[in-house]
Amino acid sequence: MSPSLVFTDSSTSTASRLLPFSRTATPFNAAVSLRRSVGPLNVRPFVLPPLRTLSVNSSNNPSPVINDKSGGEACARVIDGKMVAKQIRDEIAAEVLKMKEAIGVVPGLAVILVGDRKDSATYVRNKKKACESVGINSFEVRLPEDSTEQEVIKFISEFNNDPSVHGILVQLPLPSHMDEQNVLNAVDIVKDVDGFHPLNIGRLAMRGRDPLFVPCTPKGCIELLHRYAVEIKGKRAVVIGRSNIVGMPAALLLQREDATVSIVHSRTKNPEEIVKHADIIISAVGQPNMVRGSWLKPGAVVIDVGINPVEDAKSPRGYKLVGDVCYEEARKVASAVTPVPGGVGPMTIAMLLSNTLSSAKRIHNFQ
Ligand code: NAP
Numbered sequence: 001m002s003p004s005l006v007f008t009d010s011s012t013s014t015a016s017r018l019l020p021f022s023r024t025a026t027p028f029n030a031a032v033s034l035r036r037s038v039g040p041l042n043v044r045p046f047v048l049p050p051l052r053t054l055s056v057n058s059s060n061n062p063s064p065v066i067n068d069k070s071g072g073e074a075c076a077r078v079i080d081g082k083m084v085a086k087q088i089r090d091e092i093a094a095e096v097l098k099m100k101e102a103i104g105v106v107p108g109l110a111v112i113l114v115g116d117r118k119d120s121a122t123y124v125r126n127k128k129k130a131c132e133s134v135g136i137n138s139f140e141v142r143l144p145e146d147s148t149e150q151e152v153i154k155f156i157s158e159f160n161n162d163p164s165v166h167g168i169l170v171q172l173p174l175p176s177h178m179d180e181q182n183v184l185n186a187v188d189i190v191k192d193v194d195g196f197h198p199l200n201i202g203r204l205a206m207r208g209r210d211p212l213f214v215p216c217t218p219k220g221c222i223e224l225l226h227r228y229a230v231e232i233k234g235k236r237a238v239v240i241g242r243s244n245i246v247g248m249p250a251a252l253l254l255q256r257e258d259a260t261v262s263i264v265h266s267r268t269k270n271p272e273e274i275v276k277h278a279d280i281i282i283s284a285v286g287q288p289n290m291v292r293g294s295w296l297k298p299g300a301v302v303i304d305v306g307i308n309p310v311e312d313a314k315s316p317r318g319y320k321l322v323g324d325v326c327y328e329e330a331r332k333v334a335s336a337v338t339p340v341p342g343g344v345g346p347m348t349i350a351m352l353l354s355n356t357l358s359s360a361k362r363i364h365n366f367q
Pocket of ligand 1: 240244247265267284286287308345
């Protein structure tokens with residue numbers, strides 16, 4: 001089976017209108033206009049609806065839990081990732097248009113999908129649709145399961161050298177015969193919109209250094225905290241999970257925001273006790289309803305990254321998606337909590353679009 005290359009031009013622009021790609025315009029040490037440590041959204045600030053300020057409790061001075069339901073039962077505010085992601089997409093669409101009109105450049109995202117995994121195909125389809133919705137061009141390469149690592153790297157190299165591509169994403173997981181590190185390392189760091197390149201992660205971890213891109217899911221978590229005005233500085237934060245793509249970068253980001261961070265993982269002996277002290281919890285475990293209401297400090301802010309299918313006879317699909325955190329219990333204890341679905345999930349794609357726009361701006365030196 002030969003690879004298929006699909007090009008979606010979601011704008012009226014053509015490649016010939018693009019400005020020449022210039023590596024020198026994007027030196028590795030180029031100053032990156034990071035908004036604090038999270039990375040640039042480079043879009044107009046989001047105007048919050050009239051919310052209460054969700055300043056989380058200090059460890060010694062818990063603020064009251066928000067009551068927003070009748071019946072007097074404590075009820076946390078829902079952090080609406082779907083709504084925030086929509087706002088961000090609108091902001092990005094405006095910026096994409098501005099860039100196109102000013103310099104004739106349309107940001108482009110290339111996605112490489114290897115194999116026949118249905119979930120991966122769905123993620124890629126959603127990313128493509130999201131690109132179209134904001135006017136970003138999308139390029140897609142589909143390769144058969146039995147492709148070689150070299151074949152995948154060949155496409156990455158082509159995209160590295162293609163001036164109409166500003167972001168390259170390799171959909172994970174790759175088939176087991178491939179070395180994921182070899183493949184990810186082949187992505188040019190200036191187009192690493194997933195932020196998984198070791199140089200980007202290394203810079204994220206170092207004081208005084210800034211990554212060119214921050215991984216999308218943890219960036220989305222921090223963006224939600226910012227947009228809901230949750231104070232991070234000086235707070236106790238616990239990240240549950242330490243994966244390269246979510247838990248570890250989320251902990252690094254919280255640390256860069258001056259939180260005091262603990263990481264809980266599968267070998268942690270007393271997760272409940274550690275979580276109980278946290279003002280902010282980011283959970284990325286993949287265990288349905290693992291974090292109970294009794295684990296939470298009253299007034300804590302909970303960001304639930306987990307997406308876990310559980311049996312549900314009432315659903316036509318026979319299952320529903322739940323998070324790592326028992327949502328109903330958390331709403332009675334926390335001051336704010338993300339739902340699953342509709343919390344972090346939509347933010348991940350919004351951050352991918354944001355990284356792609358930032359990349360195009362940086363490459364073309366457009367403010
Ligand atoms: P992962 O690579 O499997 O990592 C899971 C982490 O959780 C590991 O660090 C593991 O510890 C830890 N862990 C597992 N069981 C635990 C337990 N009982 N107690 C404490 N820690 C435990 O998963 P991931 O890729 O980070 O994804 C995590 C979840 O987030 C999944 O549900 C995934 O579907 C979801 N996700 C959502 C998005 C989104 O956009 N919303 C994006 C990515 C992932 P060890 O390191 O010790 O093994």
